[in-house]
Amino acid sequence: MSGAGDVAHLTDRHPSVTPERLVAGLIPPPTFASVEFDTYRPDPGEPTQAAAVTACREFCDLAVQRRAGKKKLFGKREVLPGVGIYLDGGFGVGKTHLLASIYYDIGGGSEVEKAFATFGELTQLAGVFGFQECIELLAEYVVVCIDEFELDDPGNTTLISRLLSALVDRGVSIAATSNTLPEQLGEGRFAAQDFLREINTLAGIFTTIRIEGPDYRHRDLPPAPEPPTDDEVGARAAEVAGATLDEFDALCRHLATMHPSRYPALIEGVTAVFITGVHRIDDQSVALRLVSLTDRLYDAGIPVVASGAKLDTVFSEEMLAGGFRKKYLRATSRLLALSHAGRGTGGG
Known part of the structure; x- marks a missing residue:
């Protein structure tokens, strides 16, 4: 040659890869480093795309409100459970663009704690820090964005179901993308019926937003x-x-x-x-x-x-x-x- x-x-x-590097890497990848909702170009022939932008903007507002909690007597605030949005659609319809836009929109220009990770990176984070430590690490975040949400084995199903449930209970909101509806996660890969409780728990966290369109x-x-x-x-x-x-x-x-x-x-x-x-x-x-x-x-x-x-x-x-x-x-x-x-x- x-x-x-x-x-x-x-x-x-x-x-x-050190644990510190894993945490520092919880940001959108370089391809999506400068995206925002205004740079997403909905296909006029696919109304679900424009509707998805609206739903994502509303999610951001609600996530910030839930993180702030409910004001109680003596200045204390009650922790409110987080909310979830699940962007479901085929390849190349801009799901990751919208997910990264959620990340950048949360908090606007102010410094707030938030995370962006692929599904694999999130499971790796839990593996490196431990389940409870991972919850503590992310518990004060406003939002955790998860790209390519896919369940490849029963262990991941149980781990992520319990991790996300615990974070939502602590006031963290969850945004995710996938091309598989939550109730169909794991289908065809393992005996999903044996893990229906975990899968249904995941499905219950999210409001599913369907995005139609061809692969851009x-x-x-x-x-x-x-x-x-x-x-x-x-x-x-x-x-x-x-x-x-x-x-x-x-x-x-x-x-x-x-x-x-x-x-x-x-x-x-x-x-x-x-x-x-x-x-x-x-x-x-x-x-x-x-x-x-x-x-x-x-x-x-x-x-x-x-x-x-x-x-x-x-x-x-x-x-x-x-x-x-x-x-x-x-x-x-x-x-x-x-x-x-x-x-x-x-x-x-």
Whole structure:
């Protein structure tokens, strides 16, 4: 691979994540660092989008009121339970944009405690600090925003159900996004009927706001382009300062050596990711790790250039028909968007 000898590799990075870094990272990702409700552009043909903006604004006002509590005698305030909003919709309808807008709108320009995390980051936070300590950490927050709310196993179902219930009781409001209705969380992935109590508890916390519309990432975009060759990928990577270059299977093996909560640190400072030898994945654990990496690359706005199979063929038909179907479709949507962003990277 000519010209690729000096390019950095993700497989050479072994990041560690301290508890302090986890807490400091409870903010919207770089892609959504400057969004607000006014920059969301509702599709005139999809009235649920404009309605969702209104519902989110009302949620912000109510969350602040609930956090302030109810005034009692002698200047004391009674703690009022928090409220919940659940943004449900397909891929690319702007759910994360609205969730980040909620985060920035809460408190306006004043400093108030609030958090923004993916579902995986929240479970990791509870794992690092411990269940009760995590409650104490977040108990005085006005709002906790949770992106990509998905329940992958019974342990997470029980953990998050109890964590969010405890926070709501303490006056914390919860905003979440997902493409699965609360009462359907876990469906097709484990024996959800055995955990109906937890799932119903979660559903009871939220007011569900449905957002309809096509995936904005694919508006006016052509289908997945023909991939470049391995040599072309290597040569282009060598032209981009801050880029990384990795072989697909080696990268997948490297992802297995660390918890997905480390993936943001893995790609920190990277300007573009170049990958050779992409092929269809048949192992679900490998596929789910690639989904997590894709989400973090998308959050950070890092373009992807890849050789081998087209990026819309990475996940097998069997996987796309299974319980994680929506995860794989979201990842495919994001990979295609990142690959189109990468078409001009490195002279391509």
